[in-house]
Amino acid sequence: MTQPLVTSTVKTTCPYCGVGCGVLATPQADGSVTIAGDPDHPANFGRLCSKGSALGETLSLEGRLLHPEINDERASWDDALDLVASRFQAAIAEHGPQSVAIYGSGQLLTEDYYVANKLMKGFIGAANIDTNSRLCMASSVAGHKRAFGSDTVPGNYEDLEQADLIVLVGSNLGWCHPVLYQRIVAARTARPDLKVVLIDPRRTVSADIAELHLPVAPDGDSALFVGLLAHLDHLGVTNSDYISAYTKGFEATLLAAEDWDIARVAEATGLSPLSITRFYDLFARTAKVVTVYSQGVNQSAAGTDKVNAIINCHLATGRIGKPGMGPCSVTGQPNAMGGREVGGLANMLAAHMDFAPETVDRVSRFWGSDRVAEAPGLKAVDLFAAMGRGEIKAVWIMATNPVDSMPEADAVRDALKACPFVVVSDMNRATDTMDLAHVRLPAAGWGEKDGTVTNSERRISRQRPFLALPGEARPDWWIIKEVARRLGHAKAFGYFSPGQIFAEHVALSAFENDGNRDFDLSGLGGADYETMPPVQWPVRSKPIARMFGDGRYFTPDGKARFLPIQPPPPFAPAPGSFVLNTGRVRDHWHTMTRTGKAARLSAHMAEPFVEIHPADANALGIRRANLVRLSNRHGSALVRALVTDRQQRGQLFVPMHWTDQFASNGRIDALVTSKVDPVSNQPALKMALVHAEPVGVR
Numbered sequence: 061m062t063q064p065l066v067t068s069t070v071k072t073t074c075p076y077c078g079v080g081c082g083v084l085a086t087p088q089a090d091g092s093v094t095i096a097g098d099p100d101h102p103a104n105f106g107r108l109c110s111k112g113s114a115l116g117e118t119l120s121l122e123g124r125l126l127h128p129e130i131n132d133e134r135a136s137w138d139d140a141l142d143l144v145a146s147r148f149q150a151a152i153a154e155h156g157p158q159s160v161a162i163y164g165s166g167q168l169l170t171e172d173y174y175v176a177n178k179l180m181k182g183f184i185g186a187a188n189i190d191t192n193s194r195l196c197m198a199s200s201v202a203g204h205k206r207a208f209g210s211d212t213v214p215g216n217y218e219d220l221e222q223a224d225l226i227v228l229v230g231s232n233l234g235w236c237h238p239v240l241y242q243r244i245v246a247a248r249t250a251r252p253d254l255k256v257v258l259i260d261p262r263r264t265v266s267a268d269i270a271e272l273h274l275p276v277a278p279d280g281d282s283a284l285f286v287g288l289l290a291h292l293d294h295l296g297v298t299n300s301d302y303i304s305a306y307t308k309g310f311e312a313t314l315l316a317a318e319d320w321d322i323a324r325v326a327e328a329t330g331l332s333p334l335s336i337t338r339f340y341d342l343f344a345r346t347a348k349v350v351t352v353y354s355q356g357v358n359q360s361a362a363g364t365d366k367v368n369a370i371i372n373c374h375l376a377t378g379r380i381g382k383p384g385m386g387p388c389s390v391t392g393q394p395n396a397m398g399g400r401e402v403g404g405l406a407n408m409l410a411a412h413m414d415f416a417p418e419t420v421d422r423v424s425r426f427w428g429s430d431r432v433a434e435a436p437g438l439k440a441v442d443l444f445a446a447m448g449r450g451e452i453k454a455v456w457i458m459a460t461n462p463v464d465s466m467p468e469a470d471a472v473r474d475a476l477k478a479c480p481f482v483v484v485s486d487m488n489r490a491t492d493t494m495d496l497a498h499v500r501l502p503a504a505g506w507g508e509k510d511g512t513v514t515n516s517e518r519r520i521s522r523q524r525p526f527l528a529l530p531g532e533a534r535p536d537w538w539i540i541k542e543v544a545r546r547l548g549h550a551k552a553f554g555y556f557s558p559g560q561i562f563a564e565h566v567a568l569s570a571f572e573n574d575g576n577r578d579f580d581l582s583g584l585g586g587a588d589y590e591t592m593p594p595v596q597w598p599v600r601s602k603p604i605a606r607m608f609g610d611g612r613y614f615t616p617d618g619k620a621r622f623l624p625i626q627p628p629p630p631f632a633p634a635p636g637s638f639v640l641n642t643g644r645v646r647d648h649w650h651t652m653t654r655t656g657k658a659a660r661l662s663a664h665m666a667e668p669f670v671e672i673h674p675a676d677a678n679a680l681g682i683r684r685a686n687l688v689r690l691s692n693r694h695g696s697a698l699v700r701a702l703v704t705d706r707q708q709r710g711q712l713f714v715p716m717h718w719t720d721q722f723a724s725n726g727r728i729d730a731l732v733t734s735k736v737d738p739v740s741n742q743p744a745l746k747m748a749l750v751h752a753e754p755v756g757v758r
C-alpha cells in the first residue's frame with residue numbers, strides 16, 4: 061500500500077462508472093483506507109455500489125509500474141521523456157504531424173485530458189487524439205449534436221425520481237450504473253405508481269423492477285422508437301405547440317415513420333404486437349417520461365440513429381427540459397464527459413467546439429499557436445487500422461488497455477507490435493498493452509491523482525489525493541507537459557498544478573462565448589478549486605440543472621432538429637452462427653486491473669462465461685459449466701457455459717473484462733467486429749457473429 065498523504069477524511073469521486081459518486085476516503089494507521097459514500101454528493105447521497113465500496117481493497121502496489129522503463133530496462137524520467145520527445149519529433153519531421161497519435165481514456169482526469177488535447181491538436185498540429193470513450197458514448201455525442209446543435213445532456217439524476225415512467229433502453233442499470241438503479245428502487249418504494257419499462261435483448265437484473273420487459277431483437281430499437289413516433293401521432297398526443305415553436309423537421313421525420321405500424325414494428329423487433337402496444341400506450345399517456353439509454357443503444361452500427369429515434373419522441377411530445385422528462389444518456393466511464401468537454405475525441409477541437417474555421421481561429425488565438433489542427437483526426441478504429449498499415453510511426457497510449465478492449469483486438473495487438481515507437485503511460489505494469497511498449501511511464505492512480513471528472517448529468521466533481529505518489533509515479537498532466545516542454549513548447553505548457561490547468565480550461569470555455577455555446581464554466585476554479593463542491597455546467601451566473609427548459613437549443617436558429625430515421629433491416633445471422641453481445645458484470649471494471657485485486661469482487665463472477673439459451677445449448681450438446689469455444693475469423697475465446705433463459709435463442713452474452721492476464725484465452729474482444737456507426741464511428745461491440753462449440757465434452 062502507498063503511504064498516506066493525509067490522516068483525515070478526503071472528499072473525492074469514485075473512479076469507475078459515469079454515475080460519478082462522491083466518496084469519503086480515510087487513510088488508517090495500519091495502512092488501509094476506509095471508504096464510505098459521501099452523504100453530501102448529489103449523485104449518490106451516501107450510497108455506493110459493490111465496486112465503489114471495495115475501492116479500499118484495490119489500492120495495493122501489486123502490479124504497479126513504479127519507475128520509467130525503456131526497452132524493458134529501468135530508466136530515469138529524464139531519459140524516458142527525452143526519448144519520447146525525440147522520437148515524436150523525428151516522426152513529425154520525417155512523416156508529418158499525421159504520423160503520430162495519442163489514444164487516451166475516460167480514466168484520465170479533465171486536466172490530464174486538456175493538456176494532452178492541447179499538445180496534439182494545438183501544438184503538434186494533428187487531431188489524432190482519440191479515446192476509449194469512442195467505444196462508450198460517441199453515438200450519444202453525435203445524436204445530441206444532430207438534434208440539439210451541441211453535445212448537451214439535457215437532464216439530471218433527479219429527473220429519475222420525478223418521472224412517472226422510466227424507459228431503460230440497452231441499459232442494465234442494475235449492474236452497470238448501480239447507484240442510479242438504487243435511486244430508482246428507492247423512488248419506486250416511496251411511489252409505487254412509478255413505472256419502469258426495460259428494452260433489452262437480455263432479461264437482465266434490471267428487469268426485476270420493470271413492469272414490462274421487451275426483449276427486442278438486436279438493433280431493433282430504431283424500429284421500436286420510429287414506430288412509437290408514428291403511434292404518438294396516430295393517437296394525437298404529439299405537442300404541436302412545442303413542435304412549431306422550438307423544433308424543425310417534424311413533417312419529414314413523421315413521413316419517414318408513417319409506414320411503421322405495430323405489425324411492421326413487431327416484425328422488425330421480434331416483439332409481440334401486444335407488448336409493443338402496452339409500451340406505446342404507457343409512453344403516450346404518461347407525461348413525465350425519462351428514457352435512459354446506454355451501450356445497447358450506442359454500441360451499434362446504427363447507434364446515432366437510435367439516439368435520434370429516442371430524442372425524436374421526446375421532442376414530439378415536448379418532454380424535454382422539464383422536471384421528470386427527457387432523454388438521458390448514461391456514460392460508462394468516470395470522465396467520459398470530461399473528455400468530451402476538452403476535445404478528447406478526434407472530431408472535437410476543445411471546450412465543445414468543432415473544427416469550423418472560426419473556432420480554429422478562436423482556439424489558435426487563445427492557445428497562442430499558429431498550428432492548430434483544422435480538421436478531425438483518426439478515430440479509435442481508424443487509428444489502429446492506420447497503424448496496421450504502417451501510417452502511424454509513434455503512438456502514446458494513456459491509461460487504457462486497447463490490446464484487450466478494442467474490437468478485433470488481435471489486429472490491434474499486431475498493429476502495436478508493428479508500430480515503430482509505442483509509449484504507454486499507466487499505473488499498471490501488468491497489462492497486455494504495456495507489454496508492447498518501448499517506453500513505459502508510471503502514472504498516478506486513483507487516490508493519488510488530483511483534478512476533476514464530469515459525470516453523466518454534467519456534474520463536475522473533484523478527485524482528490526489521499527495517498528502519496530508511489531515510487532516514481534507522476535500525474536498524467538505532468539508527464540504530458542514535460543514532453544511538450546521538450547518539444548519546444550515550454551511557455552504554453554508551463555503548468556505547475558491541476559488547478560492552473562483547470563483555470564485555463566474554464567477561461568477557454570468562456571472565451572468569446574456570448575451564450576451561443578452550451579459549454580461555459582465561467583466562475584469556476586481559481587482560489588476555490590481546492591474546495592470546489594460538485595457543480596453542474598453550464599455555470600455562467602448560476603448552475604443550470606435542466607438544459608433546454610426555455611426551448612432554446614444551440615443550433616444556428618435556436619431550434620432542435622428532428623431526424624428522419626430509416627431503421628436497419630432485421631438482422632438475420634447465417635444458420636449456425638450466433639449474435640455475440642458483450643458487456644459488464646456487476647463487480648468488475650474494464651480489464652480488471654483494479655477490481656481483480658479485490659477478492660470479494662472476484663467472488664461474484666470468478667471466470668469468463670457465456671450466457672446461452674437452454675435450447676441452443678441443448679442443440680450443441682453444451683451443459684451447464686462446460687467449456688465452450690467461441691470463434692470467428694478474427695479470433696477465438698474459451699469461456700464457461702452459463703445456460704439460462706435470460707438469453708434469447710440465437711444470441712450469446714459474454715462479459716468484456718477477462719484478459720489473458722486473468723484467464724487463458726479469455727479475450728472476448730478479439731472476436732468483436734470493428735464495424736462502426738457511419739456518423740459516430742463507434743464500433744458495434746454488441747453485434748459480432750460467432751460460432752460456438754463445446755470443448756472436452758464427449
Ligand code: SF4
Binds near residue numbers: 111
Ligand atoms: Fe462508483 Fe458507479 Fe458504483 Fe457509484 S455507481 S460507486 S460511480 S461504480
